[in-house]
Amino acid sequence: MSQLTIDLPDTLHQTLNNIAHYESSSVNQYIVYALSIHVATAYDVKPIFDSSVINQKGSFNNLLRSLGSESLENVQSILNERVEDVPENELSPEILDKLSKKIYSSMN
DSSP states (O other), X not given: OOOOOOOOOHHHHHHHHHHHHHTTSOHHHHHHHHHHHHHHHHTOXXXXXXXXXXXXXXXXXXXXXXXXXXXXXXXXXXXXXXXXXXXXXXXXXXXXXXHHHHHHHHHO
């Protein structure tokens, strides 16, 4: 188990003490319980209705139509004009490698 030290306003600390006492648990147990409930409800998987998916696809297709299209040659020309940024000195090759891997993995 991990440990975490946090600063609480006195009123919040007292409220947690009171609730924990009422629940016959320690403040630590109550905080873990309360955080678990909050995190579980915050990241609940909710169903998406078919009508929402259809509307989203329609909006996306409208966006694509409004953007138009470019030829492969024009896209390649634009990409060739890009300027590569030089990373800051604090970013070691190891950090850049980790960051690149994290970005790549989030795209898949």
